[in-house]
Amino acid sequence: MVNSVEPALNSGAVPEITARLSLKEKISYGLGDLGNGFMFDLGQAYLLKFYTDVAGLPATVAGEIFIITKIFDAFMDPVAGSFVDGRSRIGRHGRFKPVMFYSSIALAVLTVFIFTTPGASQNVNLAYAYITYMAWGVLYSFTNVPYGSLSSVMTQNAGQRSQLASFRQAGSVTALLVTGVAFMPIVLAFGTQRIGFPVAAAIMALIGVLAFFGTFRGTQETVRVARTEKLTLRGFATTVRTNRPLQVLVLMTLFSISAYNIKTMMIAYYTEYVLGDISLLPYINFISIGCSVIGILSIPYLCRRFGKKNTALIGFAIAAVADGLNFLTHTNLVTFTLLLSVSFIGVALPNGVVWALVSDAIDFGHWRTGVRREGIVYSMFNFSRKLAQSIAGGLAGFGLGYVGYVANETQTAATQTGMKELQMLFPCVAFMVAAAVLFFLYPLTDERVTSMVTEIHQREDHQREDGAGTTS
Numbered sequence: 001m002v003n004s005v006e007p008a009l010n011s012g013a014v015p016e017i018t019a020r021l022s023l024k025e026k027i028s029y030g031l032g033d034l035g036n037g038f039m040f041d042l043g044q045a046y047l048l049k050f051y052t053d054v055a056g057l058p059a060t061v062a063g064e065i066f067i068i069t070k071i072f073d074a075f076m077d078p079v080a081g082s083f084v085d086g087r088s089r090i091g092r093h094g095r096f097k098p099v100m101f102y103s104s105i106a107l108a109v110l111t112v113f114i115f116t117t118p119g120a121s122q123n124v125n126l127a128y129a130y131i132t133y134m135a136w137g138v139l140y141s142f143t144n145v146p147y148g149s150l151s152s153v154m155t156q157n158a159g160q161r162s163q164l165a166s167f168r169q170a171g172s173v174t175a176l177l178v179t180g181v182a183f184m185p186i187v188l189a190f191g192t193q194r195i196g197f198p199v200a201a202a203i204m205a206l207i208g209v210l211a212f213f214g215t216f217r218g219t220q221e222t223v224r225v226a227r228t229e230k231l232t233l234r235g236f237a238t239t240v241r242t243n244r245p246l247q248v249l250v251l252m253t254l255f256s257i258s259a260y261n262i263k264t265m266m267i268a269y270y271t272e273y274v275l276g277d278i279s280l281l282p283y284i285n286f287i288s289i290g291c292s293v294i295g296i297l298s299i300p301y302l303c304r305r306f307g308k309k310n311t312a313l314i315g316f317a318i319a320a321v322a323d324g325l326n327f328l329t330h331t332n333l334v335t336f337t338l339l340l341s342v343s344f345i346g347v348a349l350p351n352g353v354v355w356a357l358v359s360d361a362i363d364f365g366h367w368r369t370g371v372r373r374e375g376i377v378y379s380m381f382n383f384s385r386k387l388a389q390s391i392a393g394g395l396a397g398f399g400l401g402y403v404g405y406v407a408n409e410t411q412t413a414a415t416q417t418g419m420k421e422l423q424m425l426f427p428c429v430a431f432m433v434a435a436a437v438l439f440f441l442y443p444l445t446d447e448r449v450t451s452m453v454t455e456i457h458q459r460e461d462h463q464r465e466d467g468a469g470t471t472s
Contacts, residue, residue, distance in 0.1 A: 021160050028218025029154065030167030032147045035104060035211030037175020038204045039111045040140065044389065045176075045264045046183060046197075047114060047133075048396055052407045054193050055117040055125045059405050063397015065129055070390030073137030074383045080145040081379025082236060094221030096146035096153070096374075103142040104212040108205035110136040115201040119194065137386075143212070145382055149374040152359040153221045156453045158446045161356040162303040166296055169352030171211070173292040176264070179204055180285030184268070184278070239373045240380055245361040245444050249354065250384035252437040256316070256354075257388035258395070259430035260347055263323075265396045266423040267340075273411045274419055275333055284337050291341040295348030307446050308353045308360075309438065315349025316435035320428050322346060327424035331416075347431070350438075357442075360449045367452040370459075396422060 051062035084099055113132045117125050151164045186203065187196035240246065267285065272278040295315065302311040322343035329335050358381050366372040403418025405411065411419070 020157070021155055021164070025154065025219055026163055026167045028215050029151060029164055030171035031211040031218070032100070032150070032171065032215035033168045034171035034175050035208040035215070036144060036147070037172050038179060038208035038211065039104075039107055040144075041172075041176050041179050041264070042111065042183065042201055042204055043114065043133075043136070044261050044392075045179065046268065048265055048393060049268050050115055050117075050193075050197055051129060052400075052405075054197060055129060056122060056407075057126060057129070058401065059397050059407075060401035061126065061397075063394045063399075063401065065126075065133060066393020066397060067390050069130065069133045069137055070386050070393060072134055073141060074386035074390070076138050076141040077145055077379040077382040077386060078236065078376070079379075080141040081149075081373075081375035081377075081382075083142070084146045084149065084375040093216070094153070096150045096221065097216050097219065100143055100146040100150070101212050101216040103139055103146075104209055107136065107139040107143050108209045110139055111205040111208070112198050112202045115197040117194065141379075141382070145375060145379045147212075147215065148355070148358065148378040148382060149362075150215075150219060150221065151355060152362045152374045152378070154219060155222070156363065158308075158356075158360075158449055159300075159304070161359050162308060162353070163300055165352045165354070165356040166299040168355050169299065169348060170293070170296045172351070173289060173296060173348060175208075177286065177289040177292075180267075180289050181282040184281055235371075235373075236376055238369065239365055239371070239376045242368050243361055243365045243377065245357070245364050245442060246377055246380060248437060248441045248443075249357055249361060249381055251441070252434045253354070253381065253384040254388050254391065255430040255434035255437065256347075256350060257385050258391040259319075259427035259434070260351065261389050261392035262396050262422060263340075263343070263427050265392060266419065269400070269405075270419050270423045273405075274331060274416045275336070280333070284340070287337055288340040288344050292344045292348040295345040296352055299349060299352050302349065303353065303356075303446075308356055309442055309445065312350035312353045312357070313435055313439055315346045315351075315353075316431045316438070318346025318349070319343045320346075320431040320435070323424045323428035323431065327420060327428060331420070343427070350434070357444075360444050363449060363453055363456070364444060367456050395426065 048059075048062055048066065051057045051065065052059050057065075084096055110132065114129075114136050116132075118128050119125070151161065151168070154164065155161060183200050183204065186200035187193055190196035190199065268278070268281055271281045271284060299311065302314065306314070319342075322339045326336060326339035326343070329339065358378060361381070362372065362374050362377045365377055399418065399422045403422075404415045405419075
């Protein structure tokens with residue numbers, strides 16, 4: 001395999017494989033997930049608590065909102081993917097960046113709306129929650145799908161993609177860290193949380209838009225593929241059906257992201273009602289989420305040493321062990337924070353590497369079918385993330401209702417135990433299942449991806465030469 005790749009690399013026939021991105025481009029790309037996090041992380045971490053404790057909705061009803069709206073949002077991702085892939089005209093800013101940036105502005109406005117409530121009857125508050133969160137989900141799809149597809153057209157070099165994944169995860173964790181530390185103190189600084197929540201959301205959303213602007217200005221789409229055929233439903237189905245790496249990533253994500261999201265959703269409840277002091281939340285988030293940096297910084301080295309797939313497996317193992325020990329350990333602030341931090345270090349690895357794996361799946365589809373569909377592949381992956389978020393939100397809401405949670409009241413011992421199971425036991429099991437799916441089913445290695453990309457370029461070079469010969 002090495003001999004077949006080396007001549008192409010030396011000849012310069014495949015510059016996208018060997019080209020290196022500048023530090024500015026990598027940082028600019030990571031800013032996109034920083035922007036995502038300042039709007040998305042709020043919804044995942046605090047919206048359930050806003051619905052139960054401010055909007056006055058029962059926990060099970062709030063869980064239904066997450067299930068229904070996230071499933072609706074999930075179907076918006078393929079729509080967004082088809083839209084960006086079906087754009088026949090590539091402007092001077094590329095195919096993906098304009099859609100990403102302009103959608104992010106509207107998304108910021110909706111981020112404020114989802115953290116407001118009419119303060120009327122429960123039915124009115126419920127209807128408002130559904131409408132605003134569904135609208136937010138549509139705009140998030142049209143922001144995040146083109147952003148996620150962007151990395152696949154910035155470079156086709158495996159090492160560069162691993163670094164982009166690392167910078168992306170750094171942006172995501174930074175946003176989660178800042179929102180985790182600053183959001184609730186801003187909310188509590190106001191006399192009423194009805195005012196505090198939208199004000200805090202507005203501040204975070206503004207930062208999010210500025211971050212997306214940084215991505216818009218600082219990145220370039222260098223892998224240009226002309227669309228010569230009209231996108232059809234059959235073509236969409238073929239893209240998904242023939243792409244086994246994508247299918248495996250979708251299945252894996254249902255478990256990994258549901259585990260990750262339920263952890264972040266339950267921390268506020270666990271801190272307030274089990275540890276007994278909500279004011280501890282910024283400190284716990286600062287330590288635990290901040291430790292994710294250790295995982296992020298190790299991604300490039302681990303990927304070089306073990307490959308992307310094995311790096312993700314190492315992370316799953318660390319997170320599952322840490323969450324399992326945390327569940328078995330007697331409730332204690334120090335041990336909870338320590339093991340939560342180890343878990344976040346572990347989960348940072350697969351959460352970061354997976355973006356490079358998605359880019360590899362895009363190349364696999366291109367190699368297998370001869371057609372490059374960045375938007376469809378990424379949107380289907382994001383579809384699985386939305387379903388996983390639906391699972392996490394529904395499980396958290398219904399789980400809280402099942403264990404007897406009563407908002408703004410002292411919880412029973414049984415309810416506290418149930419919160420511990422949601423915070424630690426479910427993620428432990430889900431991470432183990434995600435690792436098994438990746439280990440047994442995922443077919444790509446970094447070497448195979450390099451070989452595929454080389455073959456793609458050689459194939460297209462021959463097609464251009466044949467076309468030139470026919471013309472002459």
